Amino acid sequence: MTVKTKDRIVQASLELFNLHGERSVTTNHIAAHIKISPGNLYYHYRNKSDIIARIFDxxxxxxxxxxxxxxxxxxxxYDRALITERLLDLIWKYRFMHRDLVGMLANDAELKARYQTFATxxxxxxxxxxIRMCESGFMDIPEDQLKPLALNIWILVTSWTTYLRTALGVTEDRQTREQLNQVIYQMFCLEMPYLTPYTKEETRAQMQAFHLNTD
Amino acid sequence: MTVKTKDRIVQASLELFNLHGERSVTTNHIAAHIKISPGNLYYHYRNKSDIIARIFDxxxxxxxxxxxxxxxxxxxxYDRALITERLLDLIWKYRFMHRDLVGMLANDAELKARYQTFATxxxxxxxxxxIRMCESGFMDIPEDQLKPLALNIWILVTSWTTYLRTALGVTEDRQTREQLNQVIYQMFCLEMPYLTPYTKEETRAQMQAFHLNTD
Structure with missing residues (x-):
């Protein structure tokens, strides 16, 4: 089965954004990467924002x-482990997304508005x-700490690639899956005080399974 | 006492970066703001990076x-309260710093290297x-959780202005001190599980004193 040009463009863009950062990739780079003419690319997408919007979909x-x-x-x-697994995949597959989010949203009013809804x-x-983890007895947290915990987790996970880039100086092309996985360790540490004893143990086992650095 | 032009330039730049974002402020804007010629500005600083370097100092x-x-x-x-107080001042006074850090470091190799040392x-x-809080009996935390907590706090505090901008859509000129203060609430929530009972109470009192939203 052949992949349609329209989809190949999105696929190639995601790949290039992840490797070099969205900022430094142009539509010409994308067209060249999959060996089509810039005209052919513009037949499918008006501009780079249009492609980013499809990736965001x-x-x-x-x-x-x-x-x-x-x-x-x-x-x-098991559900919880599945969430973790999916989260790790997501963070890796779309790692360009939050690395320079401010830059990406700066000139794109539509994406800016969409992102706000998405984050909320x-x-x-x-x-x-x-809440579901509490209901299942995996977690025990004062009710007034639920929202702050959720927000702290969100900020941690969406800021991790920026942290790697700015504080550790890891450039786009050198980010490894292991470095990204490490955010899960930080996330578990944030959740840990609120986990019930058995879930704590399970979480430690998961950290091992994901080969997380527990120095 | 008159403030030297060299210092007025830095002061004006900080003000304009905070209000409009570093990205959209040029040396011409800065010169115009304090009513000096661009030539006069260039007599003191080679370029915008040179000014940013002084602000970073x-x-x-x-x-x-x-x-x-x-x-x-x-x-x-009391020492701890003082740290909080100073942190709030800092976050407000230099609020442009982390709002678009990736963009600011993108074309400035020297600042990029300095930032890494600074973050570490x-x-x-x-x-x-x-560690000092543990020694004073304010905190009780498993030793292996010290580093992850410090890192989570660092990421939270340095990512807060980006969160306000991207997730809540708060533009530079509309950021208020109250919105920035709210990060302290999130920070206290992160520390809370590890505080000893008396310190927990003190922390709740501090949240009230800073008028933090404790919904």
Whole structure:
């Protein structure tokens, strides 16, 4: 089956943005990368923002899937492990997204508005996961700490690539999956005080399974 | 006493960066703002990076002061309150700094290198504060959680203005001190599980004193 040019453009853009940063990739680079003419690219997309909007569609759908929990039964620790697994995939697959978000939103009013809705929803969904974890007895947290925890987790996860880049000086092309995975360790540390004893143990085991640095 | 032109340029730049973002302020804007010619500005500074470097000098010195703890006695809760107070001032005074850090470092190799040293040092100093808090009996935290907590706090505090801008859509000129103060609430929530009972109470009182939203 051949992939349609329209999809190949999005695929190539994602790849190049991840490798070199969205800022330094032009539509000409993208066209050259998949050996089509700039005219052919413009036949499918008006400009780079238009391509980014399509990547953001995919990203939103993936985040939506990440947060989809079974609604006919209590969640299990397996569900939680699945969320972690999906989150790691997401962070890697769309790693350009939050690395220079301010720059990307600076000249794109539509994306700017979309991102706000997305973030508000994401923080609310994070809180929802913790509510479900409490219901299942995996977590025990004072009610007034639920929202702040969800927000702190959100900020941590969405700021991690920027941290790697600015504080550790890891350039786009050198970011490894292991470096990104490390945010899960930080995330678990944030959750740890509120986990019930058995879940604490499970979480430590998960840290090992993901080969997280627990120095 | 008249302020020297060299210092007025730095002062005006800081003001304009805070209000409009570093990205959209040019040396011409800065010169016009204090009614000097561009030539006069260039007599004092080679370019905008040169001015930013001087602001960063001040910022580094202020952060250094923030983390200076008395070394001849145990720290008190008053010392801790002082750190919070200074941190709030710092975050407000240099609020442009982390709002678009990736953009600011993108074309400035010298600042990029300086920032890495600064961040590494800042995270280590944060950890040091927690070690001192443990020694004074304000905090009780498993030793392996000290580093992750310090890193999580660092990421939270340095990412807060970006969060306000991208997730809440607060533009530079509309950021208020109250919005920035709110990061202290998030920071206290992060520390809370590790505080000893009396310090927990004190921290709640501080949240009230700073009029932090505790919804």
């Amino acid at each position: 995919q990203y939103e759908a993936a985040v939506d899937e990440l947060f989809t929990l079974p609604d006919n039964r209590a969640i299990t620790l 929803q994401g923080i609310a969904s994070t809180e929802q996961v913790y | 001040q910022y580094e010195a202020a952060v250094d002061e923030l983390f200076t703890l008395p070394d001849n006695r145990a720290i008190t809760l 040092q800042g995270i280590a100093s944060t950890e040091q504060v927690y």
